[in-house]
Amino acid sequence: MAERPRGLGHGPVAERAGAATGAVGTVRRVPSTTRAARPLVSFCVVGTDGAAFLPACLDAIARERRLLDVPSEVLVLDNASTDDSVRIAREHPVGARVIALDRREGKAANDSRLLDEAAGRYALLLNEDSELRAGATKELLVTLERDDHAACAGAMLLRPDGAPQPSAWRFPGLATTLAQATLLHRRLVVQSRGQRTRRVDWCQSACLLVRVEASSSVGHLDPEYFVYGDEVDLQRRLADAGWHTLYVPSARCVHHEGLSTGPGSRRRVVELHRNQERYLVAHHGRPTALLCRPLAAWPYLLRALAATVLPGHDPRRHAWHARAALCPQRGEGIREAAEAFNARLDAGDAGGRSVGAAGGGGAGTGR
Numbered sequence: 001m002a003e004r005p006r007g008l009g010h011g012p013v014a015e016r017a018g019a020a021t022g023a024v025g026t027v028r029r030v031p032s033t034t035r036a037a038r039p040l041v042s043f044c045v046v047g048t049d050g051a052a053f054l055p056a057c058l059d060a061i062a063r064e065r066r067l068l069d070v071p072s073e074v075l076v077l078d079n080a081s082t083d084d085s086v087r088i089a090r091e092h093p094v095g096a097r098v099i100a101l102d103r104r105e106g107k108a109a110n111d112s113r114l115l116d117e118a119a120g121r122y123a124l125l126l127n128e129d130s131e132l133r134a135g136a137t138k139e140l141l142v143t144l145e146r147d148d149h150a151a152c153a154g155a156m157l158l159r160p161d162g163a164p165q166p167s168a169w170r171f172p173g174l175a176t177t178l179a180q181a182t183l184l185h186r187r188l189v190v191q192s193r194g195q196r197t198r199r200v201d202w203c204q205s206a207c208l209l210v211r212v213e214a215s216s217s218v219g220h221l222d223p224e225y226f227v228y229g230d231e232v233d234l235q236r237r238l239a240d241a242g243w244h245t246l247y248v249p250s251a252r253c254v255h256h257e258g259l260s261t262g263p264g265s266r267r268r269v270v271e272l273h274r275n276q277e278r279y280l281v282a283h284h285g286r287p288t289a290l291l292c293r294p295l296a297a298w299p300y301l302l303r304a305l306a307a308t309v310l311p312g313h314d315p316r317r318h319a320w321h322a323r324a325a326l327c328p329q330r331g332e333g334i335r336e337a338a339e340a341f342n343a344r345l346d347a348g349d350a351g352g353r354s355v356g357a358a359g360g361g362g363a364g365t366g367r
Contacts, residue, residue, distance in 0.1 A: 038120075041072040041123075041137065044126065045076045045089075046110040046114065048080070049078070050082040050127075050128035054085055058089070058096065058129055062092075062094040067135055068138050073120060076097070077110050078098065079105060080101045080103055080104040086098060106223055106227050106230075108223045113220075115210065127255070135251075140209040151211045152209065154190065154203020154245065154248065155253040156253070157252075157254075165255060169190055173284055177296050180295070195250070196346075197248050198246055201235065205231035211361040218237045222234070228271050236283055265317065270320075270332060273321070273328040274329065276328065277289050304318035304319045
């Protein structure tokens, strides 16, 4: 394992107040002579056709930088958007360094590129539809600085109406799939409960502070996941290497999930189950992955059946999930949409950009 950085009392982040009681520390103001120093935190935003959300995301980052008041930088990777995302990122007063891709890549590759580019000791991974609540970055930073064995710290994700979303879970496996099949998922698998910072298996990357040296030591995210499941695999490999993840409910972030529920939803369902299968094969073996298929499909079949009689519910989406869980290698996902987008660009067809947001990036693994 890589050499661990020094703790909070020795770094540029402030001395802790009430560390023995678990209180979050204060942040010492950085003298103006150190403003050009190496960043401690790199804000890393990935976006694909998310111009409607990007201004609020960058506004929140600008506020966080003022509250944090330690050296930081902002990186925005635009995944070949067809809207005004690049212009918005370049013109925003937050002063982001913008990496504008000409071809569409997967979310895992996007985040890994940002982790490689980040100058900070810590990288805060965000989607363009993530909006940090005031003080969230400071809470995550102090938590990681306090625990030298923590590689990641995840925020409590909120819906736009302020209601909490599931944000942390146990690693997938046969036991968690059985819990889902028996409709005990929320009680036995979801770990984002309570108001105290706690160790969890994995947190969603819509707002995830990563210790860059730890991530680098395991090769960052696996691009084979393209999108969905990439952060689960990363945190599992980190755990295998002796690191752990912390869930920090005092850090809050609104996750609009604009790209996970818009056009291309069926492709996202295919991609989600394809990568769940990839994870199970990689970490538990093919026999376990095959055994999990019908167990994973069962609760979706129940929901599809219930949706046929409940007003305002569409059984089709649940049926898509059931079909994809049973046959995860069938159908076209976001990867294929990105490949079609890039092929049209290669052919010089401007209409290729009509593929739009279905081509990858955007929201994490939350459903």
